[in-house]
Amino acid sequence: MKKLLTLFMCAIASAAVAEPKQPNIIFFIGDGMGMEYLTAYRHYQDNPDTQILETTWFDRHLLGSASTHPDDVNQVTDSAASATALATGVKTYNGAIAG
Known part of the structure; x- marks a missing residue:
């Protein structure tokens, strides 16, 4: 009986510690929509x-x-390059997607 009670208490404790599932994140990018x-x-x-x-x-x-700048600082960031930088945290060059 003591083992069963210990097993039951461990099961309750582990269920209480389990992290809840994180909700989905919806990421909107307002193209051309600055402050x-x-x-x-x-x-x-x-x-x-x-x-x-x-x-x-x-x-x-x-x-x-957030503010994004293209890999080449002499150009204005296009939409695809800025979305890539915002979503991944990595800069890319303009025209990388629309080859």
Whole structure:
């Protein structure tokens, strides 16, 4: 009986320690949508009768931002190169995907 109780207690303890499954992550990239766009939208939507800018739909979802630059610093990053850098953390060159 003592062995059965010990086995039962170990099973309960291991079940309590098990990590829950992580939820899926949805990664949106607003192509051409920088902070200037969000500021312009905020001013466009603002109620001029108030002293403070109203929040927008984006404010609930904006958790962070990142800036990407292509492997060649003399060029502007294209969409595929920036998405690759954001998703993998590795810079790439423009036109790598659309050969």
